[in-house]
Amino acid sequence: MWQKLREFFARELVILVDPTNTLHARRRKQVTAVIGSTFALGMAAAMGVAPGVPNDDPNQPRVAETIKLPDLRAQLDQLVEADQTFIRQERMQRGETVASLLRRLSVQDPDAEAFIRRNATARSLFDLKPGQTVLAETDSRNTLISLQAVLGGDAATSRQLVVERVKNTAEPTYRARIDSVNNEIRHEMRSGEFRRGFFNGMDAANVPDAVVDQVVSIFSGVIDFHHDIDPGDRFRIVYEAGFQDGEFVRNGRVVAVELINNNRVHQALWYSRGDNGGAYYTFDGRSMKRAFLRAPIEFSRMSSGFGGRNHPIYDKWHTHKGVDFAAPAGTKVFASGDGTVQFTGQQNGYGNLIILQHGRGYSTYYAHLSGFASGLKPGQRVSQGEVIGYVGSTGWATGPHLHYEFRVDNVPQNPLMAGDVASPALTGKSREQFLAYTAQMLSRINALRTFNVLASNN
Numbered sequence: 407m408w409q410k411l412r413e414f415f416a417r418e419l420v421i422l423v424d425p426t427n428t429l430h431a432r433r434r435k436q437v438t439a440v441i442g443s444t445f446a447l448g449m450a451a452a453m454g455v456a457p458g459v460p461n462d463d464p465n466q467p468r469v470a471e472t473i474k475l476p477d478l479r480a481q482l483d484q485l486v487e488a489d490q491t492f493i494r495q496e497r498m499q500r501g502e503t504v505a506s507l508l509r510r511l512s513v514q515d516p517d518a519e520a521f522i523r524r525n526a527t528a529r530s531l532f533d534l535k536p537g538q539t540v541l542a543e544t545d546s547r548n549t550l551i552s553l554q555a556v557l558g559g560d561a562a563t564s565r566q567l568v569v570e571r572v573k574n575t576a577e578p579t580y581r582a583r584i585d586s587v588n589n590e591i592r593h594e595m596r597s598g599e600f601r602r603g604f605f606n607g608m609d610a611a612n613v614p615d616a617v618v619d620q621v622v623s624i625f626s627g628v629i630d631f632h633h634d635i636d637p638g639d640r641f642r643i644v645y646e647a648g649f650q651d652g653e654f655v656r657n658g659r660v661v662a663v664e665l666i667n668n669n670r671v672h673q674a675l676w677y678s679r680g681d682n683g684g685a686y687y688t689f690d691g692r693s694m695k696r697a698f699l700r701a702p703i704e705f706s707r708m709s710s711g712f713g714g715r716n717h718p719i720y721d722k723w724h725t726h727k728g729v730d731f732a733a734p735a736g737t738k739v740f741a742s743g744d745g746t747v748q749f750t751g752q753q754n755g756y757g758n759l760i761i762l763q764h765g766r767g768y769s770t771y772y773a774h775l776s777g778f779a780s781g782l783k784p785g786q787r788v789s790q791g792e793v794i795g796y797v798g799s800t801g802w803a804t805g806p807h808l809h810y811e812f813r814v815d816n817v818p819q820n821p822l823m824a825g826d827v828a829s830p831a832l833t834g835k836s837r838e839q840f841l842a843y844t845a846q847m848l849s850r851i852n853a854l855r856t857f858n859v860l861a862s863n864n
């Protein structure tokens with residue numbers, strides 16, 4: 407009986423200690439009831455041996471015999487046999503099968519197993535990645551009552567798979583459905599310093615990859631991550647993360663970010679404009695979007711630091727007429743701005759070259775490419791950030807790199823200047839609304855700043 411009780415507590419402990427578990431509240435009452443009666447029993451036994459009376463005195467009457475013990479066995483049997491259910495949570499493993507998963511969840515139910523195997527909705531269970539959790543509720547005979555798993559979704563809502571036994575049917579019958587449930591949105595905050603490069607700094611601060619990618623994209627008009635990031639540059643990020651029953655589901659959008667690059671403070675804030683989507687703005691309401699990217703090339707762990715960060719030619723753009731981005735062959739090259747393809751083909755020293763026209767006298771050159779995006783041809787319209795080709799070393803190039811030129815009226819200019827082209831600001835009422843909204847987000851960023859000061863003083 408005590409063995410049974412121990413097993414029972416072991417099973418229940420996982421639910422009892424986890425307040426985020428859906429069955430926590432209900433189970434807590436049940437378990438408390440059992441602990442209560444067990445405790446009463448212990449008290450009775452303890453009181454049976456009167457305090458201060460030596461146990462080894464044979465002349466002392468043994469009061470314990472006269473105490474009527476509560477029938478714990480009956481209570482336990484009742485608890486276990488009657489409506490008792492068991493919850494078990496397991497993480498999906500690599501190469502998991504229906505059988506292995508159910509075994510680990512302590513489900514012994516051939517009907518449920520067969521159902522999950524053949525039902526298309528239930529089988530979506532196996533879209534889960536290793537490490538994601540599955541929760542099973544069984545009765546005392548290890549028959550499946552229900553099975554739940556969060557399949558995915560976005561930061562705001564989760565898709566939750568529910569497999570349930572239909573109650574009161576002659577034959578065991580199961581049903582599977584996918585519910586859309588709202589997530590709890592939490593604002594995560596991260597901050598740090600780029601001591602050994604951009605990705606290193608982000609990793610050290612535990613910034614998820616999906617968030618890192620957004621930061622690069624948000625500042626793509628004002629920062630060239632290949633060349634600009636210096637040791638000592640700092641960042642602060644606030645982003646959304648969706649949770650379901652306390653379990654992390656997915657990272658969402660960066661809502662506020664500050665990057666101090668070479669003592670220049672760059673700040674961006676997501677501002678939703680109702681049904682028209684939203685965009686990133688500086689904290690004082692100017693759009694983060696620029697007419698041209700600072701670096702028209704994919705910035706990745708692979709390409710960062712490739713060929714050395716401080717390319718000597720970068721400082722000599724005026725004799726060189728452009729900027730070189732050293733990167734592994736095959737790295738994606740982006741259209742720097744919205745425009746039209748003017749030329750794709752070979753041109754002596756340039757090797758494989760793309761020229762884009764952007765109107766108002768602006769044009770951009772992309773040279774030494776290993777290839778062009780499939781189907782790219784003169785006259786075609788391209789959007790900023792669209793992949794137009796791939797890094798190579800065709801033409802006069804000693805190694806794989808992108809040679810990028812920014813021209814105004816066909817005269818090469820310093821691409822650093824391109825960042826200043828066009829950045830419309832919010833005005834009037836929309837600016838007022840924006841500033842009211844931003845006050846809240848700014849307080850978060852400021853909280854993070856205060857925390858940093860406190861942390862660095864310690």
Ligand SMILES: [Zn+2]
Pocket residue numbers: 726728729730808809810
């Ligand atoms: Zn070059």
